[in-house]
Amino acid sequence: MEQQVQPVERSLGQQVEGRPRWSGFWAGVWAGIAMTALMVAMRFSLDTIVLPELLADWVLKLTPPRVFDFVLTRLEVGAKPLLFGSLLAGQTLAGGGIGVLYARYGYRLPISETLPWARGTLLGLALAILLAGALTPVIGGGFFGTRVVTGAGGYLWATFLPVLAYGLVVANLHTMGAVRGAARSTVAAKPGRREFLQRAGFFALVVGVAGFAGRSIVQGVSAITPARVSYTAGQLPPEITPNDTFYEISKNIINPRMDAGTWKLEIGGDVGNPLTLTYEELKALAWVEEYATLQCISNPVGGPYISNALWRGVPLKDLLEQAQLPPGTERLAFRAADGYVDSFPVEIAMRPQTIVAYMMNGEPLPHNHGFPARIIVPGLWGMENVKWLTRIEPVPASFRGYWQVRGWADSADQNTMSRIDVPPGSADVPIGAEVLVGGVAFAGDRGIREVEFSPDDGMTWYPAEVRKALSPYTWQLWTGNWTPAAQGIQILKVRAVDGKGTPQIAQVRDSLPGGATGYHMVLVAVVKPEGVG
Numbered sequence: 001m002e003q004q005v006q007p008v009e010r011s012l013g014q015q016v017e018g019r020p021r022w023s024g025f026w027a028g029v030w031a032g033i034a035m036t037a038l039m040v041a042m043r044f045s046l047d048t049i050v051l052p053e054l055l056a057d058w059v060l061k062l063t064p065p066r067v068f069d070f071v072l073t074r075l076e077v078g079a080k081p082l083l084f085g086s087l088l089a090g091q092t093l094a095g096g097g098i099g100v101l102y103a104r105y106g107y108r109l110p111i112s113e114t115l116p117w118a119r120g121t122l123l124g125l126a127l128a129i130l131l132a133g134a135l136t137p138v139i140g141g142g143f144f145g146t147r148v149v150t151g152a153g154g155y156l157w158a159t160f161l162p163v164l165a166y167g168l169v170v171a172n173l174h175t176m177g178a179v180r181g182a183a184r185s186t187v188a189a190k191p192g193r194r195e196f197l198q199r200a201g202f203f204a205l206v207v208g209v210a211g212f213a214g215r216s217i218v219q220g221v222s223a224i225t226p227a228r229v230s231y232t233a234g235q236l237p238p239e240i241t242p243n244d245t246f247y248e249i250s251k252n253i254i255n256p257r258m259d260a261g262t263w264k265l266e267i268g269g270d271v272g273n274p275l276t277l278t279y280e281e282l283k284a285l286a287w288v289e290e291y292a293t294l295q296c297i298s299n300p301v302g303g304p305y306i307s308n309a310l311w312r313g314v315p316l317k318d319l320l321e322q323a324q325l326p327p328g329t330e331r332l333a334f335r336a337a338d339g340y341v342d343s344f345p346v347e348i349a350m351r352p353q354t355i356v357a358y359m360m361n362g363e364p365l366p367h368n369h370g371f372p373a374r375i376i377v378p379g380l381w382g383m384e385n386v387k388w389l390t391r392i393e394p395v396p397a398s399f400r401g402y403w404q405v406r407g408w409a410d411s412a413d414q415n416t417m418s419r420i421d422v423p424p425g426s427a428d429v430p431i432g433a434e435v436l437v438g439g440v441a442f443a444g445d446r447g448i449r450e451v452e453f454s455p456d457d458g459m460t461w462y463p464a465e466v467r468k469a470l471s472p473y474t475w476q477l478w479t480g481n482w483t484p485a486a487q488g489i490q491i492l493k494v495r496a497v498d499g500k501g502t503p504q505i506a507q508v509r510d511s512l513p514g515g516a517t518g519y520h521m522v523l524v525a526v527v528k529p530e531g532v533g
Contacts, residue, residue: 018213023103024100025100028102029092030170032166035166040216043087045216047154053252053254056262063406064408079444087405102123104344106171117201119288121164123170124163124166125167127163132155132159136155144330204421227445236422240308241363243309248369250338252338255367255368256338257322257335258367264277265390266392268393271323275323279358286315291471291473293379293474295442296418297403303516306417309360310361317354329444334375340402353445354378369387371388380413408514409513409515415505418496420519420520426525430527432483436479437481438479441496446501447498449496451495453494454492454495457521506518
């Protein structure tokens with residue numbers, strides 16, 4: 001038996017060094033597919049952040065702000081899935097590259113190639129240490145993932161097991177290819193019982209990984225949360241946006257799903273009386289209700305990323321007074337379960353309308369809108385209204401949050417905006433008949449004093465009727481009537497004046513860094529009614 005094995009090993013070693021690199025590449029690609037599928041499956045199963053998500057945050061941080069804004073403006077809700085999908089594909093291709101290196105230099109490992117399970121385990125351990133111990137701190141997850149908020153333990157398992165699977169798959173595929181190559185060149189390389197058992201174990205591994213990954217991905221795919229909006233052109237929006245149509249944007253591909261029974265809100269750091277509140281303790285405190293409109297800073301002129309709701313929660317001022325902020329505190333940071341963080345000055349936090357909200361339109365916060373609790377800070381852009389809140393703490397005045405370090409403005413006061421919803425763009429309107437023109441206007445916590453619309457590209461302006469706001473912090477619906485007098489294409493425009501008397505900015509400006517500006521416009525065709533000669 002010894003006389004048969006030794007020629008096989010020599011043949012395998014000689015084959016590896018001269019084998020085509022494509023065989024190593026494809027072995028690595030298939031192993032990369034197994035690793036990526038298992039990593040995504042464990043993301044759903046363990047509800048923990050995985051390496052591609054940390055990489056996505058890191059890529060966004062390194063992307064020049066103008067490039068990011070260019071992509072976001074054109075892809076909108078498709079930008080986040082495209083980035084995540086690209087990283088998964090890149091991870092798979094990187095597996096192919098490692099497979100090439102393994103094919104080229106793997107014969108130098110101190111373990112015989114006839115022992116692919118041992119070689120694969122060694123490779124997997126080396127890659128896991130490299131990824132979790134070296135790469136993770138670089139991209140912001142802390143050493144071995146210790147700063148991953150959802151738990152370093154879950155992150156480590158979701159990194160280690162897929163990478164170990166990669167090592168086992170690439171080693172077994174490579175050995176099978178080497179054995180086939182050796183069999184063509186020597187009769188000594190006849191398959192034996194050990195090889196049969198190794199192949200049986202390998203295929204059992206593949207089937208097990210595929211079964212677990214397939215089941216977990218199918219069950220968890222509904223948790224994927226691309227940006228979502230519900231906007232019906234040609235209709236005035238409801239004054240209060242239902243929870244299931246409220247716009248939804250976050251940095252995540254998969255939003256965290258928090259357990260109210262284990263969730264806690266901490267107010268810590270440099271405070272005199274650190275607080276820790278459970279969900280039930282938070283709800284037991286004196287609460288307030290207020291209507292407030294949220295708008296994403298990336299909302300384009302006339303865009304759909306704006307909605308209005310009734311929020312219930314505890315005034316943040318009450319919690320901060322109980323926690324005893326030290327004199328001279330200038331800024332507070334608000335940290336979320338997904339690793340997101342934002343901050344704003346203490347004077348804004350102490351406003352009575354700034355609340356830690358746990359209900360939305362009379363119901364507990366939906367998971368994708370921050371359950372169990374979130375910050376509602378009327379007047380500031382949506383990015384300041386931190387969801388999945390877990391910790392509040394004083395920070396230096398120079399502190400900047402997740403989006404600020406990526407190029408967005410730190411001054412979060414909202415620009416005055418107005419939008420035409422009726423009639424929709426490209427609509428046909430009848431000549432000589434009264435046409436309803438309407439939409440929404442919003443100016444943060446400054447309110448809206450007046451709205452005007454123009455049916456002729458700004459040459460003449462007409463006052464609109466503005467509905468009373470539900471609160472000082474909400475959008476206002478506006479309407480007007482227009483009777484077209486001539487056929488052809490007409491450009492409708494709208495502009496507003498905020499409650500302080502400041503007109504809406506006419507200059508067209510992209511959303512980066514401080515929010516888009518300019519007048520919203522729609523084109524309509526004035527036509528003769530059917531049957532009229």
